[in-house]
Each structure stands twice: as structure tokens, then as C-alpha cells.
Amino acid sequence: MKKKTLVPLIVFLLGMCLVGLIVYKTDAIEKEQKRTTAQLNATTYGERIKNEITNGIEITDTLQQILISENGEINYFDTISKNIMSDSIESIQLAPNGVVTDIYPAEGNEAGKIDLLHDKDRGEISCYARDNHTLITQGPFELKQGGYGIAVRNPVYLNDKNGQEYFWGFTIVILRVPDIFSDSINALSDFSYKYKLSKTSSPWSDTYEVVYQSDGTLTNPVSYDFTIGEENWKFEVMPENGWGNTALIAIIIGFFTSIILILSVLIWVWLTSKENKNRFQKLAHMDSLTNIYNRYGFDELAEEMIAKNPNAHYVVALFDIDDFKFINDIYGHVYGDRALKNLADSMKISFPSDALLGRNGGDEFCILLPNRTYDDAKEQLQQFTMLPKIFSYKGNDYPFYISLGYAEYPTAASNRAQLMRCADAALYEVKLHGKNGCMAYKEGLQSGVRKQLGFALKDISEHLPGAFIIYRADKENDELFYANHEFLHMAGYKDIDELFKLTKKSFRNLIREDEQQQIEASIWQQIDNGNENDYIYFHLRKADGTYLSVLDHGRIVENQQYGRVFYVLFMDWADMHIRYSDKFSE
Template identity: 60%
Template sequence: MVPLIVFLVGICLLSVFTYNTNVQIQKDRRTIAKLNAVTYGQRIENDIENGIEITDTLKQVLINGNGQIIDFSKIAENLMSYSIQSVQLAPNGVVTEIYSEEGNEAGKIDLLKDSKRGEISNYAKDHNTIITQGPVELKQGGSGLVVRNPIYLEDENGQEYFWGFTIAVLRVPEVFEDSTNALSKFKYNYRLLREASVLDKKHVVVDANCDKMIRPATYNLTVGKEKWKLEIMPRAGWSNSTTLYLIFFGGLSLVLLLTGLTIVLFLLDERRVELKELAHKDGLTKLYNRYGFDEMAVKMISKNPKEHCVAVLLDVDDFKLINDMYGHAYGDKALISLAENMQKLFPSSALLGRNGGDEFCILLSNCTMEEIKEALIEFTKTPKTFSYKGQTYSFCISLGYAEYPNNAIERSQLMRCADAALYEVKLHGKNGCMAYKEGLQSGVRKQLGFVLNDISENLPGAFIIYRADKEDDEIFYANKEFLDMAGYENLDAFFNGTKKSFRNLIREDQQKAVEASIWNQIESGSKNDYIHYQLRRQDGTYIPVLDQGRIVESKRFGRVFYVLFMDWQAIQSHYSEKFNAKDVR
């Protein structure tokens, strides 16, 4: 009887264990699938947003050109990539410019009156919102997504009027094929869906590698105002039949070896903990990732709903320049250094996380904005550094914060308030710390300097942008070609060397005359000024330059100068018969 009892008990235990193992395998696979859905869903979201940004770039060029684009084909050529089928302009809703035009001539239509595109195009126009259509079949083969961005400009009376659309046609699946190929490589079935339009909430399939999904892991994307959805599941299903058979029949012969079963359970539990850690922590900084931070923040607030706490958002100023000048490996070093500073300064009870890229988040419990203000200011102003080829380089951060429950009672709204304060700091020159206050709008982005980073380095010529104020000018931006001309290693060195003042670029004995000449030209009614003088370089030497400036009005910054610099000696060498400019002495 004892062997029978042992056998029966062993069979029962083995049956229970096999069942639990199956549940655990499904749970682990679902956890991993959810993590992959989040990871690749965010990548797909970024890929689509990058495609949409092409229309924003054209929009900015139109704004700067007062509704005109000079040499559209050249600009469009620079914007094209493997995943872009074409770039188009539609003044007053009529497509007139298409790059590349070959094979796309049939696309020159009146979007507002077209039977297939009119309703959604008029919606985009009336609501001033970006819309996408598709997938649509392309005559060149394959499918595509059509992005239309309505453009509103101001006339000479300051009244907004509808200019038309900037349009980009994105190839599907090329626009996000790195992510979908990775899912296929990892043996996942996937299906990417989107709302048919903002007028039709029914989901349509954009891309898929299978016909049927069984209880898929889902990640919801937001592209503009449209809702997208990524569904994935393991190609072999949620269970692993081979593993289950091996466990059962192997366990049947080892039913008396209870120690072996204990080891298996331990290994499974250890694997579960490991997967949970991977799902919640950022691999680079070891702080919570966005998913883990959000989950912990909700628990933290709900545990003591009446207790005040402060949410903080911060990012690295000009982080793209660090990556561009020193490489992504050293950009990672800067992020690791910043994470270590956060861990040193803030108490162990603080919730620290990395949202992604160079953006970090903090939740400080049991405190108010007034109580934590000095500590946040100290953290913002404390020098932060990273090493590059044996030398130490510094970088700065911008920081915004908001208080629960005074500013918001929901975690997501609280973070949006901190985000609004962060970008208000950006609007005031970066490297600062600001508390949220009523009136700040979340999502505001500083246009000067940020949008130009990706364009300016490829435009011929050295230029800067600065606030046009006789008494208190401030340089906002300088491209790399100007930094090279003036002998500066990077933008931070340039800002430090000039104290962000345009007049500090002019030889001392010429400053008054140059500034007087510029303002005389502007005050005479011209939007442009031309002046020749000696430009001061970082090493104290001077080079003669021709300065061509244009003054524009900005809603947020008042009058702003866009200034192009040309090497005077090069001009004289190549165009001596065309130019006869006088030096200002």
C-alpha cells in the first residue's frame, strides 16, 4: 500500500505541478510578449511620428518663407528616405508639388473636393489637425499611409488663414519594418491596426504576418489624435507542449525524488522574478523604466491619497549635440552620470525613473513644492559631467515639477503639469528649475533651435539666431558651420565664450558702429540688414565677414534676428567684380 500511496500521491503532485507549470509558462510568455509589445509598439509609434515630422518640417519652412518654399525639389530630396514614397504640397487643398513627380502625376488633385479624400481633408482643415489615411495601394506597388498636415499662416493683419496641406506618403511596412521584422525574427505573430480615421473608429489592419490572433498581448499607440493598436502572440502559441510532455513523463520516473521537483519550482520562480525585474527596470541606468515608474507611482499615491507629494520631470539640455559630437556611447555615460547624481541627492524613499531617451522622472513623497524647492534648485545647478578621451565635459539639465494634490489629483495629469513646467524652462533658455503654475500648457515646445538641429547642419552657410533687443540681445542657436568659423568646439563653449550676446562677436572698436548700422537699416523699413566687420573668434583673432540678417516677429520671443555669415575674403576672391562693400571702422 505504501508504494501505491506514494505513487498516487506522486502522480497527484506531478499532475498539479504540470498544470501549474503550464500556467506559469503562459504567464511568463505573456509577460515577455507584453514587454515586447510595449517596446516595439513605442518604436513603431516613433517611426510613424518621424514620418509625420516631415510635414512639420515643411510647415516650418513655409512659415519661415511666409508661405513660399524656394527649391521645393531640393528640400524634398533631403527629406526623402527609404520609407518615404513621396512628399507633396497642396496650397488651398490642391496638390501642386510632388516629389518625386515621376509615377505620382495622378496625385495632383483637389483634396477638399475629391470624393474619397474630401470629407477627411475638410475635417483636417476645419479642426486644424493632422490626419492619416490608409493603408492605400500605391501604383508603384505595395501600400502606404498618407499624412496630411493643415497649415495656417498669418496675413499682414495678423489674421490666420488656411494655406493648404503639407503631405507625406509613408511606405508600409517599410516605415516600421525594423520593428516588425524583429517581432518575426523572435517568432511572434503580429497585427498592427489603426482607426480608419478620426471620423471612423472602426479599426483596420495596417500590417500583419498572420490571419488569426489568440488572446494577443496588446499595446495601444497614439499617433496624433488617432488610436492605433499592436497585437502580438508567440507563433507557437501560449503553451509549450513539448516542455509539458517532458516534465510529466520525466517526472513520472522521478516521482520519489521530491528534491528535484523542489529545484524545478525554485528555478521557475527565479525566472519569474527575473522577468519582472526586466519588465520594470531600465537596462542602462538601473532606474525604473516608464512602465515600472508609472506602476510604482500609482501605488505610492493610492497608498496615502491625502499625503502631499511632488512629481519632477527633467531632461538633458542639448542632449542630441552630445550624441552628435561625442557619440552615443558617451551620451549613455552622461545619462548614467545623471542617474547616479539623482540617487546620491534624493532620499532612498524617492521614486526615480527614466521615461526614455534623456528624460527622467522623480516622485518625492510626503513633501510640498515649497519644502523641496531649494533641493531641486541645488540639484539643477550642481555641475554634471562625463568623461571623453581623458577629458571631463559638463552638461546641464532643465527641470519642472508639480505638486499632488494641489496641481492635479491623477498621476498622469500630475506628470503633464510637471512636463508643462519643464518646457517653460526650455522657453526661457534651459538650465533652470521651475514649479508648475496655472496657465502653463503641457506640450508646448520651443521651436527655435530644436527643430533646426536636424536641418541646419546640412544647409550651406554659417548662421546664428538671436533675440533682437538693443539693450539685452540673447543668442538662441548657432549651427556647426558657424562654430567652426568662430573656432568653438561646441555650443556650450560658444555660449560661455560670448555670454550669449551678439555684440561680443564684434571687434570692440566696431561694436557701436555695427549695431548702429544694423538698427538704422531695420528702422528704415527693411527686414534685412547687410554689414561688414571683423568677427571675433574664440582664440582672440579676427576674420572679416559679411553679415546678412533678417528680422522676424515671434509670438513668444518678440523680434528675432536670423543672421547668415559669409567669409569676406572668400567673397572678394570669387566675386570681386560683383561686391564693393565698405568696411565699418
């Protein structure tokens, strides 16, 4: 994975881990704070609920004191009950010997007059209260008048004439739920808390039953425990929205994730910019076609290498492709580029990794070999020059050749620029001596600006005084390579592409069908007899399908790239006949 992608990703992942840690710590602190606050509320309001229930129980204590003071009698029960009655009290009862005889208010409560000690639902717990001298609560249960209630039964004991204690009965109050502790639960609701009030089902049981609770399930609530009589009560509390602060956590996640994303993007932009800068710097120094240094890059690095170790020996070689213009003219620039790329690839294979390889431009290349002398580099450069070099064209391989000159620092030159001029002078000398060779610089070679050597094929062919073509000298494969403008004009072809298309690049297809075998046999007979000066007469096929009477004069030439080829000039037979008949008639 690229650095510009990997680094921002690592930053993002580490950042998200940090966000996770911050969220975890924040959530833990928030939960702890909420639990502390909730515990404080549970304690405060649990104690208030206990007091509110105890206030209801005190009614039974008041009646108990009256019974004790009146020796088991209560006169004016209704009047007394009315005075101590409240909205949260459903009824006040007396149960001498465990049998309910008096109820206030009486209306609607007639069914409450029961024998508590022998009642199937109330007997066991009532007997326990009697036998253990303890106040008991029972419920909640559904009231016939509607709603729910809790029965508080307070056992009363008196002394007889002999001073012996005996069980008188119960003073009873029925508390309305949740009216008895409505102030506390309303306050908790206002503070957005859920709650649940529970009590043990009996003094001897550890099982809790719910007295009253808010809507919804409580998750991991805090609690406050208290005791009334011998029964345990539990008041549980938790925030309505849970222990976590979802809004705060969302804000933290959003805020820090945004920062991390921005930071990651900025790092990616910076790395991308840095990578692009390095790439552009590299592109400024590299040749895009051959992927070796261009002239600017080569000159800069060569200067640095020599300056870094000026006492070392260096050899610079300059070389180019012989007749490269011919390759471009015949095969096109695409195949010329292939030849250049193949040459650069052979450089990479032929020279060690410490060699500096460059392309000066066009078909000219250069090599700097550090820590080399003439003797060290001679064999390697000669082998490279003679190494077969080819490019492919339509399934066939075609060879090409190079000329190379080289010079040594500091033997021949005192600086890089002078060293390059000396190598160029040696290359010029190779060109003057027939090309396809390798030569070291020596004193006396011209080191000035190299002159143009020879002439380009197109310059020559387009100005020949006649129509001109080149084709392969092969009996089986007479491939057309080139035709100048005058030939195309004479034969009616608009350009060389149309010529190649209509003739299928075969010279044979320029000859009238009925003359092909005879003309080809005549051409090769002349060649085999060593006679290259005879003319051949035949009918040349024009672009429009008509024929033109022509004389051709050809010569076989050995070419380094294509082997034996024919160079052929054409003359219009009718035009020659007219012109020369006029001259002879004079």
C-alpha cells in the first residue's frame, strides 16, 4: 500500500482508538456522576417515602395509645377517626381479638369486617404479628373502591387485673398507594427518573413484591433499603434516559472524528503533494519514453558525481542510431520510438547499476561510467556497440546499428562539459569513417560543433529528377518501402498510404497482370547476369486502375537495416518518346 494511503489510514485508526478511549472515559465519568446523583436522590426520596408511610402508621399508634389509656375501650371512634383521617388513608379499623368490628368510613367497607387470624389470605401474617409483637404491612392489593392499598396492622397488648399481658387485637390503617408517597414520586418524575418501590412479601421471606413502580424496565438501578417493622423495603432509581449521556457521547464522537478526518485528509494532501513534487522533480529529470535520465537530469547528476569525487576517473560515452531518420521515414515514428526504447533497455542490461544512463534527445544517448579509465571501459563499450539491436515491425525483426565515441576524465578533459565535447568529437569521427563503430577520443579530433553529416532520405528523394521507389530485393517478398512525391504524382496516388493499401505493399502489384511473370524474370535475369544498367519496359498500374507505359532503371543496394533492396527510377515512356523524338528529328 502506498505511503500516502497507509500513513493517513494509520493516523485515522490511531485517532479513532483515541476517540474510543475518550468516549470510554467520558462515558465512565458521566455514568459515575449520574450514579452518584441517582444514589443521593434514592436515599433522599427513599427516606421521605419511609417517613410518609410511617406517618400513616402513626395513626395506628394513636389508636393504640387511646386503647391503652381507656383500658381497651374507644368511645367516639368515628369522631376520632375523622379527625386523624387524610386523603392518602383509605380506612381506619379496629380488630379486637383479631376480628374487624369498627371501620371508618363504614360506607362501602362492610366487607372488611373479617376474622383476620383465621382468614386464609391474612391469617398467617396476622398471627405472626400477634405472636411476635410486631407491626406488619400487607399488600399492595386492589381496593374495591378502586386503586391499590397497603394494610398496616399494629398489634395491641393490655394488662389484665392480675397484671398479665394479653393480646387485645389490632389497630389497622389502610394506606392508599401511591397517594401516601405521591409527593416523593412526583418529584422524582419531575427530575426524569424511573423508580420502583418493593417490599418483602412477609417478615420471614426474602422475596420482594412490587408496591409501586413507574413505566419501563430499570437497568442496573441504584437502591436505598429501609425497614418498617420487620419487613424490608427497597427503593430503586435510575435516569429515564439511562446511565449514559447519549447526546454528549454523540457530540464527542462527532467532534473528535471530524478533527481526525480533517487531520487524516490534511496528511494525505501533504503526502500526495510531496509525492507529486517528487514525481514532477523526477519527471523533470527523466525521459518519459526510455525511462532513463534526460539531458537535464544527466548533466546535473554527472556534474554532482564528478564534483563529489573530482580525483576519480570517469568515462563518458556518446552514441546515436545510424540512419535513424531512415527508420522514421520508412516505418514511422512509432517504430522509431520502439528502436529508441529497445536501445535504452539494452543499456540497462549492459552496464552496471553505478553507471549513469541518459538520453540527450532524438536518437542520441550518453553514459557516465564512474571509476573507469580508457582501458577499463574499452572492451565493455565495444561489446555494447557490436551487440545486435533490433526492433519489430509487423511480426518481423529489423536490425539497427549505433556509432559511439567516448572520452576519459581527467585525462582528456578537466570538467564535465569539456568531457562531453571530447566524446562528441570521437562520435563525429566514427560517423566520418562509415558509422557503426566505437572510438575513444584522442588529441587532434575536432571538438567543435558537429556538422550535419550527409543528407536525409526525404530531402534527396523528393528532389530527384524523376519518380523513385525502394522495395525489397527478394523474389518471394518484394515489399514496398518508399515512394517519393514525383512517383505518387505520376501514378495518381494521393499519398504513400494509399499506395501501400492498393498495392498491398508489393512491387509485383504495380505491374500489369499479364506482364508480371515476364517482367520479374527479366529483372532477375539482368541481376544474375551482372548487368545493372539495362532498362525494363512495362505497364505500370495507376491508382485509378489504368496503366502507364514506363521504363524503370533499378539497382540492388545492401542496406544494414533491410538487407538487399532495390532503388528504382521510373520514366514515362510516352513522354520520353515525344521529347527525345523531337531532339533526334533536329
